[in-house]
Amino acid sequence: MPSKSHQRTRSDHASEVAEDYVEAIADAIAAQGVCRSMDLVAHFQVTHATVNNTVARMQRDGLVTTAPYQPISLTAKGKRMAAKARQRHEIVKAFLRYLGVSETTATVDSEGMEHHVSDETLRAMKRALTEGIPTLRDVP
Amino acid sequence: MPSKSHQRTRSDHASEVAEDYVEAIADAIAAQGVCRSMDLVAHFQVTHATVNNTVARMQRDGLVTTAPYQPISLTAKGKRMAAKARQRHEIVKAFLRYLGVSETTATVDSEGMEHHVSDETLRAMKRALTEGIPTLRDVP
DNA sequence: TATTAAACTTAGCTGAGGCTAACTTTAGTG
DNA sequence: CACTAAAGTTAGCCTCAGCTAAGTTTAATA
Numbered sequence: 001m002p003s004k005s006h007q008r009t010r011s012d013h014a015s016e017v018a019e020d021y022v023e024a025i026a027d028a029i030a031a032q033g034v035c036r037s038m039d040l041v042a043h044f045q046v047t048h049a050t051v052n053n054t055v056a057r058m059q060r061d062g063l064v065t066t067a068p069y070q071p072i073s074l075t076a077k078g079k080r081m082a083a084k085a086r087q088r089h090e091i092v093k094a095f096l097r098y099l100g101v102s103e104t105t106a107t108v109d110s111e112g113m114e115h116h117v118s119d120e121t122l123r124a125m126k127r128a129l130t131e132g133i134p135t136l137r138d139v140p
Numbered sequence: 141m142p143s144k145s146h147q148r149t150r151s152d153h154a155s156e157v158a159e160d161y162v163e164a165i166a167d168a169i170a171a172q173g174v175c176r177s178m179d180l181v182a183h184f185q186v187t188h189a190t191v192n193n194t195v196a197r198m199q200r201d202g203l204v205t206t207a208p209y210q211p212i213s214l215t216a217k218g219k220r221m222a223a224k225a226r227q228r229h230e231i232v233k234a235f236l237r238y239l240g241v242s243e244t245t246a247t248v249d250s251e252g253m254e255h256h257v258s259d260e261t262l263r264a265m266k267r268a269l270t271e272g273i274p275t276l277r278d279v280p
Numbered sequence: 281t282a283t284t285a286a287a288c289t290t291a292g293c294t295g296a297g298g299c300t301a302a303c304t305t306t307a308g309t310g
Numbered sequence: 311c312a313c314t315a316a317a318g319t320t321a322g323c324c325t326c327a328g329c330t331a332a333g334t335t336t337a338a339t340a
Contacts, residue, residue, distance in 0.1 A: 013153060013297090017327075037288065048288065050328055057326080069288060069335060099264040099273065109261050116252025124239040133239065133273060153327090157297075177318065188318065190298055197296080209305060209318060 016115040018058055019085045020044070025064065025072055026082040034071040088122060089114045095125040156255040158198055159225045160184070165204065165214055166222040174211040228262060229254045235265040 024043045028035035040051045055072060058064045063078035074082060093110035097103070117125075164183045168175035180191045195212060198204045203218035214222060233250035241249070257265075 013326080038286085041287095046327085047329065049290085049330080052289065053327070096261060096264070099261070099268060101261050101264050105258050105260045109256060109258050112256025113253050116249060116256065118245050118249050120245045121236060121239070121241050121249050124236070124241050128239060128273075153296075178316085181317095186297085187299065189300080189320085192319065193297070 018063060022063060022078050022082040023085045025074055036071050091122055091125055092117055095129060098129055162203060162218050162222040163225045165212055176211050231262055231265055232257055235269060238269055
C-alpha cells in the first residue's frame, strides 16, 4: 500500500517559510524594538523584493501588520505562531545537543527539522531531555 | 548576527521532491519489478500530469530514464540517491521509534525530517540506537 | 536646506510544483 | 477484431518564492 498522508504540498512549504519569518521578526523585535525589511534581508540572505513579497503574503494571511515604509509587527496570530516555532526550534536544538551533535550542526539541522516534528515527537524529545530515554533506563 | 546558511532555497526544496521520488521509484521496482507513473500517482496522491512533470525534470537532471509509455527506471545516480535516502529514512524512523514515538507518527515525521538531517546528526542517531545515549549512561 | 545614501516599493521575469481538460496510446476483453 | 478502460501525454493555467531593474520615500549630513 502506498504511504499516504504525503500531503506535504506547496501549502505546507509556504507555511514553513511563514514560520521562519515570524520567528525572525520576533527575534528582531526582541533585539532592536522593531523589525525592518532589511533585518529579514540580512537574516534570510534574499533580496528586499523577495522579503516584500513574502511579507505581503503574510499580511494577507493575517500574520503581520505593516504599512509602506513602516516597520513590520506581528499580529496576535503571528505572535502565537512565532512562540510555537521558537519553542519547537529550541527543543529540537537542545535535543540534538543532548544527542551529542555539535553546536553548529544542531543549529542548522534544527532549523530544517522543526517544521516536520509533530507534537508527539516533540513531547518525546522533551521527555528524553528531562527524564532520559525510558527504554534505555529500563534495560540496564 | 543573522543566522546565515539559510540557503534552504527552492533548489533545496526541489531536491527533496527528487529524493522522495527516487525512493518511491526504488520501492516500486523492488515490489513489482517496474515502476509506472500510476505507482507514483498513488504514492504521492498527485495527478498524472504532476508526476509527468516531475519525472521529466528528474530525467533532465539525470536521475531517471524513461520513454513515452514506458516504465521509469533509475540511473546509477538515481540509485545512489535512493539508497542514501532510504538509509537516512530508516535510521530516522528507527530512532523515533526508539524515542517512544508511535509507528504512525514515526512514519510521517521521518518522511519530513530525513531531508534535513545532516550526516553528523545521522551518525549521532545511529550511535544512540546501537550504544545508547552516552551522556545518560555516564551520569547514572 | 539641498543632496545623497539607504530603505523601501513596484513591475515584470523565471522555475518548481501543483492543477484541469483534452487528447493519444496501450492493453484487455466481449 | 473492435472497443473500451486504463495509462500516459500535452497544453495551459495557478501560486509561491526567488530574481533584476527602476522608481520612490525617508533619513542623514555637508
